[in-house]
Amino acid sequence: MKSLLYFAVGLFCIATCSAQSLYEAGYFIDNDGNRKECLIKKLSWRSNPTEFEWKRTISSSPKTETIENVKEFAVGEDYRFKRYILQFDLNGDTVGKSTKSKDPNLRYQKIFLRTILQSKTTLYQYSENGVNRFFYTDPNTVYPELLLYKVFYTPDESKKPGKKIIPQQNNTYQQQLQDKINCEDQDVSKLTYTQRDLKRYFKKYNECKGNEIEYSIRKKINQTRIGIVAAADVSGFTHNSIIGSAGNVSYDDVFVPRYGIFIETFIPFSKVDLSFFLESTYKAFTMDGRDFEISNSEFELDYKSINIAVGPRFHIYLSSKFELFLEGGLTVDFNIGTESNVFAENEIENTTTDYFYGGGLGSGRFKIGFRQYTAKNISKSTSIPDSELTTSSLYLSMNLF
DSSP states (O other): OHHHHHHHHHHHHHHHHHHHSOEEEEEEEETTOOEEEEEEEOOOOSSOOSEEEEESSTTSOOEEEETTTEEEEEETTTEEEEEEEEEEOOOOSSGGGOBSOSSOOOEEEEEEEEEEEESSSEEEEEEETTEEEEEEEOTTOSSOEEEOOEEEEEEOTTOOTTOOEEEEEEOHHHHHHHHHSOSSSOOOTTOOSSHHHHHHHHHHHHHHTTOOOOEEOOOGGGOEEEEEEEEEEEEEEEEEOTTOOSOEEEEOOEEEEEEEEEEEEEOOOSSOOEEEEEEEEEEEEEEEEEOTTSTTOOEEEEEEEEEEEEEEEEEEESSSSOEEEEEEEEEEEEESSOEESSSOGGGBOSEEEEEEEEEEEEETTEEEEEEEEOOBOOBOOSSSOOEEEEEEEEEEEEEOO
């Protein structure tokens, strides 16, 4: 239990440090077209960035790149940015920050556009101080086109008490989409100027045209992985002597194959790569033991169970291709026909719980890890009340989806 406590404290410390400065696998392309795979400091970019920090490896010193010398960069699957010089208007999208003019005051600015959905017709977003502007490209455009939207107001001529202005919207983007980005008469009349609506619209348009969706942002909570896992366990077993002496009966350690499936989902922390996993595996093994205080004593345990493991997993990126992960959690073993010539059938627990901690390395769809489990008592016999089933495990997992 002490080692489990130390591991839990270690996980907490690592999570805290990671939350402060998490570097995730990414890349950037400089002005000469050179692509560099690296680790990029991940921030919750509510406004589009103009610079970013990066490292070659997790132990390297951080460096800073700016919009002046980088034309594209990406961080994991959450952020992709491309540099452009474009015209747009950033007057507020609320009446309190708007003007009386219906027409936007377009100005050129060098910016990183965030890719929202990438296909033959691609949707981009620029955000600054809570104001959002959307752009698109298609095979007929050289540079991203602004989808025009503006909030403005007109004076209230009715002279009604408490009402001085009337809020209005310039929804030119709807007509732009109707004229240029429309398939099978898509309805634009109720389309709002939001990432959610426009992303859905562009996705439907590309699918209608038979275009492959190459990339689409998604919330981390929806990043769920399903896969298979295979493990080689080393198990040992001891229990009290059956004649009541102070000695224990020890069984020979055995190598045990274990295999099953898992599901892992990330939770939406902007700075910490934290996931929770649920794993279900099957194992069966037979081990032999002897009580040296009894001549010709031969004991056998034929163990079969379904194991359910659940817990958090912290991901720390070592390079653009490799990650270190740490995990810990709870397991529940369901007895499905365990037999022994020492214990009667009703003297073996139907369900047992223990804890585990461990970690490993991951690359792409694969992970290799090690787990240490706490000892558990599978006996409910009154004559042999104490037993210890111990397990260490080396496993390999592969994401299928």
